[in-house]
Amino acid sequence: MKPWEQYIPPHRVYGNVYFVGARCGSSHLIESDDGLILLDSGYPQTLYLVIENIRALGFDPKNIKHILHSHGHYDHLGGTRALVELYGAKTYLGEGDADYADGTRDLTWAKELGYKYEEQFTPDVLVKDGDVLNIGGIDFYFQGCPGHTEGAMNIYFYADGELGKKRCAMFGGAGMNSLTLDFLDSYSLPHTLRADFAKVLEIADKEHVDVHLGNHVWSSRHIEKLAKQQAEGGNPFIDENCWHEFIAKTKKSFESMVAKEGRLL
Numbered sequence: 735m736k737p738w739e740q741y742i743p744p745h746r747v748y749g750n751v752y753f754v755g756a757r758c759g760s761s762h763l764i765e766s767d768d769g770l771i772l773l774d775s776g777y778p779q780t781l782y783l784v785i786e787n788i789r790a791l792g793f794d795p796k797n798i799k800h801i802l803h804s805h806g807h808y809d810h811l812g813g814t815r816a817l818v819e820l821y822g823a824k825t826y827l828g829e830g831d832a833d834y835a836d837g838t839r840d841l842t843w844a845k846e847l848g849y850k851y852e853e854q855f856t857p858d859v860l861v862k863d864g865d866v867l868n869i870g871g872i873d874f875y876f877q878g879c880p881g882h883t884e885g886a887m888n889i890y891f892y893a894d895g896e897l898g899k900k901r902c903a904m905f906g907g908a909g910m911n912s913l914t915l916d917f918l919d920s921y922s923l924p925h926t927l928r929a930d931f932a933k934v935l936e937i938a939d940k941e942h943v944d945v946h947l948g949n950h951v952w953s954s955r956h957i958e959k960l961a962k963q964q965a966e967g968g969n970p971f972i973d974e975n976c977w978h979e980f981i982a983k984t985k986k987s988f989e990s991m992v993a994k995e996g997r998l999l
């Protein structure tokens with residue numbers, strides 16, 4: 735990776751929610767009554783961009799009080815340890831991924847991505863399916879999204895802005911890389927994660943989402959929406975179809991992988 739090629743100018747997504755991430759991994763910043771909340775910290779290699787982006791928006795990274803994670807892979811939690819060490823932020827992660835983060839199990843994908851996982855941390859709060867946590871005056875609803883990892887979490891909350899309250903959501907994890915039978919077998923993970931994933935796609939599709947915050951820019955067509963906003967104004971990030979289109983696309987990739995492998999379990 736060439737971190738300097740990963741830069742995306744930071745910007746407001748809606749109301750109190752901002753994009754501060756990189757091309758290889760999204761990070762979103764939420765202003766709350768208890769300081770700043772970060773959704774995913776990204777790769778350690780691009781953390782300097784996240785910090786710089788936060789400053790460029792006029793915030794002080796020292797005020798990062800809470801870090802929520804979509805799942806326990808390197809490109810989503812790699813920057814967390816440094817933020818904990820520097821600013822003492824409190825960390826939240828799906829219970830099933832706790833031992834990915836602390837290094838007990840070698841499942842962060844750092845190795846597969848070409849790195850060594852050296853940023854181990856013990857999450858302060860382990861979240862479970864159905865949890866609603868009030869953090870800085872904002873209710874975060876966590877919906878278990880097992881599959882891509884065991885503890886992936888869909889995270890839903892309301893942002894407040896010029897058009898009133900809008901429901902934002904981040905999908906836990908959608909890549910097929912960690913759902914292949916070969917991958918599951920190589921780490922002795924249960925094949926039933928694939929059935930769980932199929933189920934969660936149906937469950938998540940029933941949710942209403944105004945603002946899809948992709949944990950990768952391609953998940954929510956973020957770059958395209960940003961270009962549209964720069965050219966035409968308005969707020970293309972508010973798009974109630976985006977979430978469902980993403981789920982439909984993910985379902986298609988999942989079904990084609992299963993068809994190629996010849997069996998679900």
Ligand SMILES: [Zn+2]
Pocket residue numbers: 805807882907909
């Ligand atoms: Zn992942």
